[in-house]
Structure formats: C-alpha cells, structure tokens
Amino acid sequence: MDIVFIGAGNLATRLSLEMQRAGLKVRQVYSRTEEGAKGLAEKLDCDWTCSLDGVREDAGLYIFAVKDAVLEGVISQMKPNGGLWVHTAGSIPMGVFEGYAARHGVFYPLQTFSKEKAVAFCGVPVFLEASSEEDERILECVAGAVSGTVRFLSSEKRRFVHLAGVFAGNFSNYMYAVAANLLEGQGIGYEALLPLIIETAGKVAEMSPSAAQTGPAVRFDENVMALQESLLEDEDLRELYRLISRGIHKDKMEGL
Secondary structure, three states: OEEEEEOOOHHHHHHHHHHHHOOOEEEEEEOOOHHHHHHHHHHHOOEEEOOHHHOOOOOOEEEEOOOHHHHHHHHHHOOOOOOEEEEOOOOOOHHHHOOOOOOEEEEEEOOOOEOOEOOOHHHOEEEEEEOOHHHHHHHHHHHHHHOOEEEEOOHHHHHHHHHHHHHHHHHHHHHHHHHHHHHHOOOOOHHHHHHHHHHHHHHOOOOOHHHHOOOOOOOOOHHHHHHHHHHOOOHHHHHHHHHHHHHHHHHHHHOO
C-alpha cells in the first residue's frame, strides 16, 4: 500500500521514517512550505509537494498529521479519491472526514515527538478507529508494523486518552521548565534535577502514581509549604503551587 503524508512536522517525521524502516511505502509528503516538504521527502527518498492540488490521488493511505486547528481546512481542500484518509489527532473525532472521504479513520500514537529525536516506536501505544471493518483490518496491519501495542478506541474515549497524556506529558514537562528556571535564577545547573526526574518516572512503572508521591504536600507540612510559596515571585506560580499541593494532599487522604 502506497502512503502519503499530509504534514511534515514532528509526528509526521518520526512516524513516516518508522514506517519506512518497517518496510512500508511512503510515496509522497505534502507540507505548506517547501522547506518542510522537501526536507522530509529527502530523508524518505520520495516525492513532495507544497500544493494540495499536487497530492497524488492513487495512494492507498493518506495520513493527515497537521495541527488540530487547520485539520478540517486541509481536509476540505483535498481532492476526493478512493484512498483511506486518517488523522493523528487525539481530541478530534473521526467524523471530521464525513462528507470528504468515504473511507476514513484515526491513527493516534500516544507519545511526544520531536523531529531530531528517534523514538522506540515498538513500545508506543497506537489507538485506531475506522469507518468500516475492512479498513480496521488495514489500519491494524499498518499499525502492527511499527508498534507492538495496537488498540481500537472510540473518538469519545480517545479524547480522555489525549487529556491524560496532556497531564502526564505536557504538564509534567512544564513543571520541569519551571524547576529549571528556579535553579538557573540561582546559578544552579538544571542537570542537578535529572536523577530526581529519572527516579520519579521510574517508580511509576513499578507502583501507582499515588503510592509513589512524596514531599511536603503529602503530609501537608504547612511551614515548609508557606516558605516555598514565599520564594515564588510570580503570583501565577504561587497559585499553581497551592492548587497542586492541595490536590496532592486530597489524593493522599482519599487513598487512605
């Protein structure tokens, strides 16, 4: 099956390269910029285009890996064809394709992606959805070529997977950024935090996150918490500290 990627960003880059490595045939890349389309196409040794009118119409699978805000607009500008159209978004329903493509679905890998960093795709969960049983089998075959964890999930449930991923990934990474800024303000290198981050992440592979939680908020040590709050100059960060501390303590109390 020939594959066309609509998009050349972080996810499109890592997924297309992994599909190529697995022996799947990526034939073309579309991006609105020549730099994006040509750059990824050169890595894949395939054709590229910056025009949706230039997207080939004879491929079997079209993977839309673009920003959520522009997805429906891109879909609406695509020429209809007989291929299977899927998107990679966590919070957008499969129904976004209705009226544009008879065959459609979702191919959602639950992971954070960067162009420059390879990912061990075999361990990345891929959540699928399709408009027909035949296309479910096709997506399962494609997903199985790159991942050992493939599941079918409705659009409604996938929204919660995406939300959980935001908390576990994006929000956690923001906390790393806040912590790094606090240390840098005191002339201390961010690398001092790495052993703590690695140990914390490792523990939740062996026990529940609630059981792994430690720190002053667990025991609601008000003296320590008040002192730490006073060190935060930004009011938004102070409020964030208070909200998260209350949440940690509440979670601990409810678990007793």
